[in-house]
Amino acid sequence: MRNILYIIEKEFKHILRNRSILPAIFVAPMIQLIIMPLAADYEIKNINLAIVSGHYSSETQHLIQKITCSGFFKLVKETSSFEEGKELIEKDQADLVLQIPNDLEENLVKEKKGKVLIFVNAINGTKANIGATYLSSILKTYNLEFIQKEFGLTNPVDLRYSNWYNKFMNYPFFIVPGVLVTLVTMIGAYMCALNIVKEKELGTIEQINVTPIKKHEFILGKLIPFWIIGFFVFSVGFFFIGMGIYGIRPLGSILLLYLFLAVFLVAVLGLGLLISTYSQTQQQAMSVAFFFMMIFMLMSGLFTPIESMPNWAITMAKFNPVTYFIEVMRMVVLKGSGFADISGHLLKMLGFAIFFNSWAVWNYRKTV
């Protein structure tokens, strides 16, 4: 037991003296946490719109005004030629082209119906999707107004939205807890794996191995410092950046988050340990850890919802510990979920922790 303390003390000396690792552990995550949520904002503004219309009737003018007033669109060009509109899309100067036929007003007046056409540049799927949705919802409102005006009907079904859990659809509220999880994951798995492999690479593990220190003491002495650092990084990220900068007030219990964090860190540290038992050099460990990190991050529901993934990917995401912590973070922070709500997640995380660590220890034991 005393030996574990000595190892921990030694580990902290290593970490605190390493001028390249120290900022990587403490500063880089904070910068990422500040920058990423601000940059990765899904609310899309400034969608470039071109309008193709040969005849500017009052009805057309009215429609165009409604669209530009919404604030989402930037009118890049009004033209009478469809060819020119097409060219704008090809040159990537317009994301959307709205074609209003010359006889729109005539048709509306005479036949009480008219057609408009939207062309979407779908290279950036998100932008295309959101732009087209915005535009069609404006057209829908226009439609409704027209019906009311012409036929004197009132809206039979009155649609109203209320955003639950994130009332103003504040993007950082959604993304900051998720990014924080990935940062904690990286520190746990990466740093832990690299730290152990470094001892192998430098040969210092030889000198440790001829001391009477037990394997479990060595492993615990290695894992506990990173467990503590994980808590530290999480706390700074949560209180200073999440609450301080973004003003995220968690609805649920912070203690519950810490409970989950404690188990989660054991799981990712176990993964780091596992990687280290299969690697001989830091380069190998880095490559393997990077592979897992990429998959963990992209398949965790951090940016794209898991539900919209294909079935096989959903299955894969279920074997990703990061998924569960991101979910728990959002549940507790935004929804105020309690212990009963996340107990299933907690059990699964315990499973991950036991699985990774047993495998790692089993593989580590094979060496003398």
Added chain:
Amino acid sequence: MVEVQNLHIRYKEQKDFALHDINLNVEKGELFGLIGPDGAGKTSLFRILATLLLPTSGRASVMGLDVVKDIYAIRRKLGYMPGRFSLYQDLSVEENLNFFATLFETTVEENYDLVKDIYIQLEPFKKRKAGQLSGGMKQKLALCCALIHKPELLLLDEPTTGVDTVSRKEFWDMLGKLKKTGLTILVSTPYMDEASRCDRVALIQNGKILSVDTPKGIIDSFPYPLFQIKSKEMAKLHKDMIESKLLHSAHIFGEWNHLVFNDGNTMEQLIDYLSLKGHTNIVWKEIAAGIEDCFIERMRDL
């Protein structure tokens, strides 16, 4: 103190044994040398004795304890200095020493008398990071760390490789002093001239032990009359001598060639031959074999 019986080791994915049928006995209080070229298997044998590697077959015990079954009991009483500097480069001299002392549940003060002679030389640098020490100082620190728990047996794997001649001599003087405290020391080296500092020496090559003897025994057992010879053109001399077909062996030792004749051939015949080849200023002398001559001769027999 060290008993090795029919020890074999074969590494994964390799056909040949890295150690083949090793038998070895080291007595208590002995300074025992394991001498052989790089790749002979010295480090493998040391790692088995230090409980870092499991033998493929055969038995080995140190201090009466089995290297497979009594791993932790051995580690408590064994000092091991790996061939590669294996202390923490970012910890200071003092911190390294304290760290290893605490892992053995002891303190530097408790065993200070054992490491005093060596540690005094390190003392001025005790706040310096181990990584910033010179090669010789690193070796001294590593030796201190291996001694700090007062081991009964010290295993030193090539402690003098890459160390300058003066430091090498100092290092062997230190080993001599340590031996006087009753410590058993097993040391490996690729330098044959260091063999004479040992009580007994085992010659190891290609994973096999060729012979075990005292340095004197090895020299006495040299079976042939040995000559040394030199002339103006050393490189040509060596080549011409080998082409003369008169010699059993010829090796360059510094400015001299050491040579042994084939049965029936004499120095007169060689001088005649060399004169014909145009060599001048030929100087020769019969000499007693040194330990290196003996090793080279034994390796030839293989």
